[in-house]
Amino acid sequence: MNPVTTRPQQPGAALDTAVLDVQQLSKSYRSRKGDVPAVRSIEFAVHAGQFVSVVGPSGCGKTTLMMCIAGLLPISGGAVMFRGERMSGPRDGVAVVFQDYSRSLFPWLTVEKNVALPLRDRGLPRAEIRQRVQESLEMVGLAHAAGLHPWQLSGGMQQRVAIARGLAVRPEMLIMDEPFASVDAQTRASLEDLLLKVWAETGTTVLFVTHDIDEAVYLSDRVVVLSQGPSVVVADLPVTLDRPRDQIATKQTPLFGELREHVYSLVMASQRRTSLSGEPS
Amino acid sequence: MSGQALSRPIATSALAVGRGVRSLWLLALLLVVWEVAARMVGSLFVPPVSQIFGAFVDTWLSASPSSLFLSSQFRADVLPSLVRLGLGYGAATVLGVGLGILIGVWRPAGAFFNPLIRLGMSVPVTALLPIAIVLFGITSGMNVFLIALGCLWPILINTYDGVRGIDRTVVTAARSLRLTRRRYFLRVLLPGASPAIFAGMRISIGIALVLMVISELYAATAGLGFYIVSQQRLFQFPQLWSAIVLLALLGILFNAIFALVERVLLRWHRNVRPDSAESH
Numbered sequence A: 001m002n003p004v005t006t007r008p009q010q011p012g013a014a015l016d017t018a019v020l021d022v023q024q025l026s027k028s029y030r031s032r033k034g035d036v037p038a039v040r041s042i043e044f045a046v047h048a049g050q051f052v053s054v055v056g057p058s059g060c061g062k063t064t065l066m067m068c069i070a071g072l073l074p075i076s077g078g079a080v081m082f083r084g085e086r087m088s089g090p091r092d093g094v095a096v097v098f099q100d101y102s103r104s105l106f107p108w109l110t111v112e113k114n115v116a117l118p119l120r121d122r123g124l125p126r127a128e129i130r131q132r133v134q135e136s137l138e139m140v141g142l143a144h145a146a147g148l149h150p151w152q153l154s155g156g157m158q159q160r161v162a163i164a165r166g167l168a169v170r171p172e173m174l175i176m177d178e179p180f181a182s183v184d185a186q187t188r189a190s191l192e193d194l195l196l197k198v199w200a201e202t203g204t205t206v207l208f209v210t211h212d213i214d215e216a217v218y219l220s221d222r223v224v225v226l227s228q229g230p231s232v233v234v235a236d237l238p239v240t241l242d243r244p245r246d247q248i249a250t251k252q253t254p255l256f257g258e259l260r261e262h263v264y265s266l267v268m269a270s271q272r273r274t275s276l277s278g279e280p281s
Numbered sequence B: 001m002s003g004q005a006l007s008r009p010i011a012t013s014a015l016a017v018g019r020g021v022r023s024l025w026l027l028a029l030l031l032v033v034w035e036v037a038a039r040m041v042g043s044l045f046v047p048p049v050s051q052i053f054g055a056f057v058d059t060w061l062s063a064s065p066s067s068l069f070l071s072s073q074f075r076a077d078v079l080p081s082l083v084r085l086g087l088g089y090g091a092a093t094v095l096g097v098g099l100g101i102l103i104g105v106w107r108p109a110g111a112f113f114n115p116l117i118r119l120g121m122s123v124p125v126t127a128l129l130p131i132a133i134v135l136f137g138i139t140s141g142m143n144v145f146l147i148a149l150g151c152l153w154p155i156l157i158n159t160y161d162g163v164r165g166i167d168r169t170v171v172t173a174a175r176s177l178r179l180t181r182r183r184y185f186l187r188v189l190l191p192g193a194s195p196a197i198f199a200g201m202r203i204s205i206g207i208a209l210v211l212m213v214i215s216e217l218y219a220a221t222a223g224l225g226f227y228i229v230s231q232q233r234l235f236q237f238p239q240l241w242s243a244i245v246l247l248a249l250l251g252i253l254f255n256a257i258f259a260l261v262e263r264v265l266l267r268w269h270r271n272v273r274p275d276s277a278e279s280h
């Protein structure tokens, strides 16, 4: 049985309930030699509470796409709709966890103050801020590290602080850009499980960008596959693996194997296509 | 009381403050060599250390404990110098940090002012001393002006570079948190630029001391520089040297204060791991 056709997710049918709707999004960077396209025409939607991964080969424009969706980069064409409203900049309800955790946390602030920062100037009472910080840190298992500085923590712990900072604003959608790319394999596995736990507890929608196919399949409800840059969506696959997932048991199921193989072949095929059409890699 | 007996504790406590000096032994040896050589040569201009320290205590620290041992000479010459230094350096810091942030944040201003600043920085301020004397006369205002002008450039340029050099990831992360302008300024911009700002301030405190002395040597009616010239005219070389020792101690003290402030405020900066240079 082909896993792709097992549970066809009709994007068109549920479009009105989509939290995030990316429509014909394109983005070019300006350079001296003219405009260089990074993403060409991206189209997909994410529904409330879903865990959606975006995979694609390195350099295909994942970070660019994520920054555009988060409103941190101006887009060149198309639209990003959040709850039916066009995104024109960073907005409340969307939190971002960056690829480079060591630079997205502020080293001059303690863990606690890093997490509290986005809650300030929001008219929240102090007690509420303190309680939310405590709550988010507990969720990522770092309540004991509140008074430390980011540089006193391991890479994995720093990324958990970044996640806590994202959660503290109680976002409707959490956008994560290869958050676990630079930690070791064991830490990575435990961070993945932590993320799934947090996702289940908070019910927030997650858009997870990665170049790791196993990770994408393991975590997600859906995997959006991007081509080599300038990227387009080459496939949008539902992942029907049972939840809760387990690092060993889930990855041993035949369905997991099929899915990862399928995604892998799609990524490889898109790479071959672009290299055959003579585009520089 | 012999000068030599007192010189040792003073020297050691001064050194304990100055972290720049690697080895106490080397300095002790140097002082002993100086003492012996000076006694053997018997030059009027380079008296033995013991005499210098004797003069130091007599000149600066001979008062009663109620006035913290600081003599009337100290109040007559050191205090005016310190006030000028403080005013000039303070003005340079306020102006330098303020302007540096302004042109660092506002790109067109940065592009416009950058060449001007590099030019201003390359003019030796000491060459402007005659002009300053003509403009201000022999007043404290002249000394303050010169100190401020000399200290301004390093603080300004370092602040500017510090603001421009803030990591783009840091700025993007801050944008995604939707901070108010005020909080962004206080919690992100200022701390992010603070290592560079402090570097500029640290360079400038040395410049401030030099300009203070030089401007007072030429044009002042009180102050450490003025004291040095007058002692030279009176052929009182131990007293002259005692003023130089006092200047050295001031330099060490200022450096120690900076080391302390940086240790507390910039602890994060020394600890940020260099492995954070990963790019994408």
Ligand SMILES: Nc1ncnc2c1ncn2[C@@H]1O[C@H](COP(=O)(O)OP(=O)(O)OP(=O)(O)O)[C@@H](O)[C@H]1O
Pocket (backbone or CB within 6 Å): A029, A030, A036, A037, A038, A056, A057, A058, A059, A060, A061, A062, A063, A064, A065, A178, A211, A229, B280
């Ligand atoms: N600020 C920029 N200016 C110009 N070109 C850029 C800029 N940022 C990225 N690019 C280009 O856009 C393309 C996509 O980059 P992007 O960082 O989005 O890829 P990525 O998929 O996130 O890569 P990785 O897997 O390495 O993180 C690359 O060819 C890159 O050179």
Ligand SMILES: [Mg+2]
Pocket (backbone or CB within 6 Å): A062, A063, A064, A099, A177, A178, B280
């Ligand atoms: Mg990337």
